[in-house]
Amino acid sequence: MSKSNKLQLVSFKVCPFAQRAAIALQEKKIAYETEYLVPGEDQPAWFKAISPLGKVPVLVVDGTPVFESAVILEYLDEVYAPQLHPIDPLMKARQRAWMEVASELLGKQYQMIVSKEQAAFETVKQELQAGLDRVATALNSEEPFFNGTQFALVDVAFAPLFVRLSILEKVFKLNFQSNPRLRAWSTALLAKDSVKNSVVANFEEVFMMFVKKSDGYLVNSL
Ligand SMILES: N[C@@H](CCC(=O)N[C@@H](CS)C(=O)NCC(=O)O)C(=O)O
Known part of the structure; x- marks a missing residue:
């Protein structure tokens, strides 16, 4: 190719x-x-x-x-090199599966922003937190990335979630990453140039415009 x-x-x-x-x-x-x-x-x-x-x-x-x-x-x-998926088929399969979890949690994050009622908001926020806690148990004990020192495709799949959570945590005084291993992962992902350069320069502003336009319980609770 x-x-x-x-x-x-x-x-x-x-x-x-x-x-x-x-x-x-x-x-x-x-x-x-x-x-x-x-x-x-x-x-x-x-x-x-x-x-x-x-x-x-x-x-x-x-x-x-x-x-x-x-x-x-x-x-x-x-x-295209470098290969980011693990070579071992079982490890690769496992990480593909966790990439699905990332998609599920991105859906929860979206629902949390658009939920109109407090009860729905609280429910989905707890589901998101429970999902993050489950992900934390799958992380390699060696920091910082999912597999330890090697940045992989599974990290790519999760990084956009942490980009959004870091903005929501800052603006709305939330804390989803009390688990230190999860926090270290998120910090390492946000520090990567590939992650920083993957969005428009004024991303926080663009994302917050989307949050405000969604007019959900979250933005109205400020
Ligand atoms: N499973 C899809 C999900 C993609 C998705 O949900 N994209 C949203 C935007 S983030 C979309 O295009 N929605 C249609 C719309 O908003 O009109 C993927 O992983 O690519």
Whole structure:
């Protein structure tokens, strides 16, 4: 596979799943262009034609669209060095499974922002915390990343969650990462250049605009 493929990432500025693809592209130092669409709008016909589920991200590789963030990550990992997935099939399978947990927790984080009623908000906040506590038990005892010192695709999948949680913790005085191992992981992920460069420069502002627009219990409880 040629490394001179033309890559275009179709994204929303606030989408954590699209951010995963950007992190992998940055980590592997692959040249790519980003096309931002606006969430909630009727999307252009060209996008509907390449996104069967109507969702971002879509990575267009020399004109061929690849959708679903986990699939995009695996494609990039097969084609571009350095390989981020473990080589051992059992370890790889296990980490693919934990990447699914990351998607589930991103869903909880989203629900926490958009929940209108306090009861629903509290329930989903507890579910998110319980999920994070479960993830903490799966982390290698050696810090800082999921597998210890080696940054892997599973870290890519979780990083957008921690980017958002760190903003929510700061703005709304929450604390999801009382577990020191989880906190060390989150700190290490947020410090990575590939993570920092995977979002627009004013990401916090863009994300908080999305939170405010969601008009949920969280923003109204301030
Ligand atoms: N399972 C998908 C989830 C992608 C997803 O939910 N994308 C959202 C934005 S973060 C989306 O495009 N939703 C459609 C819309 O908002 O119109 C993946 O991992 O790529």
